[in-house]
Amino acid sequence: MNFSDSQIVGSIMTDHNFETTDNIAEADLIFVNTCSIRDHAEKRVRARLQEFKKYKKTKPGLIIGILGCMAERLKSQLIEEEKMVDLIVGPDAYRDLPRLLTIAESGQKAINVILSADETYADINPVRLDSSGVSAFISIMRGCENFCSYCVVPFTRGKERSRDPETIVNEAKDLFNNGYREVTLLGQNVNSYLSESGTGFSRLIASVAQIDPGLRVRFATSHPKDLSDDLLRTMADYHNICRSIHLPVQSGSDRILKLMNRKYDRQWYMGRIEAIKKTLPDCTISTDIIAGFSSETDQDHLDTIELMRWVGYDYAFMFKYSERPGTTAEKKYKDDIPESVKSERLKQIIDLQQELSYKSNLADVGKSFEVLIERYSKKSGKELAGRNSQNKVIVFPESNYKPGEYVNVQVLSCTPATLRGSVLHP
Ligand code: 5AD
Ligand code: SF4
Numbered sequence: 001m002n003f004s005d006s007q008i009v010g011s012i013m014t015d016h017n018f019e020t021t022d023n024i025a026e027a028d029l030i031f032v033n034t035c036s037i038r039d040h041a042e043k044r045v046r047a048r049l050q051e052f053k054k055y056k057k058t059k060p061g062l063i064i065g066i067l068g069c070m071a072e073r074l075k076s077q078l079i080e081e082e083k084m085v086d087l088i089v090g091p092d093a094y095r096d097l098p099r100l101l102t103i104a105e106s107g108q109k110a111i112n113v114i115l116s117a118d119e120t121y122a123d124i125n126p127v128r129l130d131s132s133g134v135s136a137f138i139s140i141m142r143g144c145e146n147f148c149s150y151c152v153v154p155f156t157r158g159k160e161r162s163r164d165p166e167t168i169v170n171e172a173k174d175l176f177n178n179g180y181r182e183v184t185l186l187g188q189n190v191n192s193y194l195s196e197s198g199t200g201f202s203r204l205i206a207s208v209a210q211i212d213p214g215l216r217v218r219f220a221t222s223h224p225k226d227l228s229d230d231l232l233r234t235m236a237d238y239h240n241i242c243r244s245i246h247l248p249v250q251s252g253s254d255r256i257l258k259l260m261n262r263k264y265d266r267q268w269y270m271g272r273i274e275a276i277k278k279t280l281p282d283c284t285i286s287t288d289i290i291a292g293f294s295s296e297t298d299q300d301h302l303d304t305i306e307l308m309r310w311v312g313y314d315y316a317f318m319f320k321y322s323e324r325p326g327t328t329a330e331k332k333y334k335d336d337i338p339e340s341v342k343s344e345r346l347k348q349i350i351d352l353q354q355e356l357s358y359k360s361n362l363a364d365v366g367k368s369f370e371v372l373i374e375r376y377s378k379k380s381g382k383e384l385a386g387r388n389s390q391n392k393v394i395v396f397p398e399s400n401y402k403p404g405e406y407v408n409v410q411v412l413s414c415t416p417a418t419l420r421g422s423v424l425h426p
Pocket of ligand 1: 038151250288289319320322323
């Protein structure tokens with residue numbers, strides 16, 4: 001989401017005669033788009049700011065701006081703590097950047113952290129910074145009102161609002177006409193997408209898929225409570241809606257899920273997994289897991305481990321619980337699991353996921369997949385890398401193809417992280 005937001009900021013700044021540079025020493029302006037989701041993310045931003053100090057010394061007019069969730073969460077406090085910061089701009093205030101910049105240029109500190117009920121940046125055509133030219137993000141909604149008890153997002157990103165479907169479809173069409181072959185529709189909870197004209201997510205994704213069978217469509221992320229059968233059927237109807245669903249479970253324990261205010265229980269979640277497997281048998285499933293939430297017992301942890309095995313996740317993002325100021329969990333539940341226990345539980349979760357990912361990859365050896373080539377492989381410049389519909393990376397040696405093309409690849413071997421194969425020539 002931040003990556004996508006940075007492209008919106010890129011567009012606003014380009015319209016005001018700025019350009020991007022790869023050489024930080026050359027920059028007149030440095031914006032850091034920040035994340036507050038865990039304490040670790042914020043610490044990394046602060047470390048990054050220390051690095052920028054030296055540029056400020058060599059270039060006195062240099063302006064440093066903090067954008068995104070940390071700006072929204074800490075507001076003017078951030079300027080007091082980090083003296084070199086000139087601008088603080090929350091996620092809904094990017095249109096105000098040019099005006100704020102004039103203030104900063106006059107030597108004053110400039111802040112806008114006003115959240116909006118309707119800003120979607122629908123009319124802004126993102127500048128595709130750092131893009132492969134093959135795959136792009138399209139932000140379809142902003143904000144979140146689910147208030148999971150551990151999560152800072154509803155406070156930093158404000159009310160949920162959906163972007164007008166026509167602007168989304170037009171953005172996808174433009175991307176396709178410019179050579180892109182994959183779009184990922186982005187939102188904190190895409191399944192609750194609902195436009196003012198009454199278009200829901202299933203209809204939206206079908207309209208994007210109809211643009212061209214050669215345009216792949218992905219989406220992230222889904223809340224289990226809202227993953228509808230209607231969406232699964234729509235996915236089954238379109239070959240180009242990719243067979244991969246990210247369905248964050250967070251915990252396998254009913255007691256913890258309740259404390260987390262996730263609004264579903266283990267049984268409901270398992271029902272959703274069964275529905276996916278029935279409607280889309282070749283679909284991969286990935287998840288997010290938090291280890292060591294307030295009061296989590298060994299048994300709660302084992303419930304998570306057991307659920308992971310039952311689902312057989314293909315991939316997972318796994319985190320230690322990090323208490324966030326202002327959240328319900330911070331106010332009501334003690335962060336009482338010792339760091340060493342959190343680490344041990346996280347390690348067990350990661351080890352298990354490694355095993356599950358490997359098993360999932362081994363099951364693909366011998367199979368063939370349509371791969372959308374994204375890039376030359378990082379390690380050897382001679383190999384190509386792309387992904388199959390299931391969102392797995394496949395690397396293969398072949399010099400006759402290039403990024404943006406589809407090829408059929410047979411998988412010959414794998415590691416827990418990557419599949420390797422060779423192109424099947426027609
Ligand atoms: N501590 C740890 N992980 C968190 N996440 C969100 N808030 C926290 C927190 N306070 C994780 C959740 C979410 C993902 C984006 O980040 O798993 O799905
Ligand atoms: Fe945070 Fe829950 Fe919203 Fe996801 S659904 S952004 S975890 S509050």
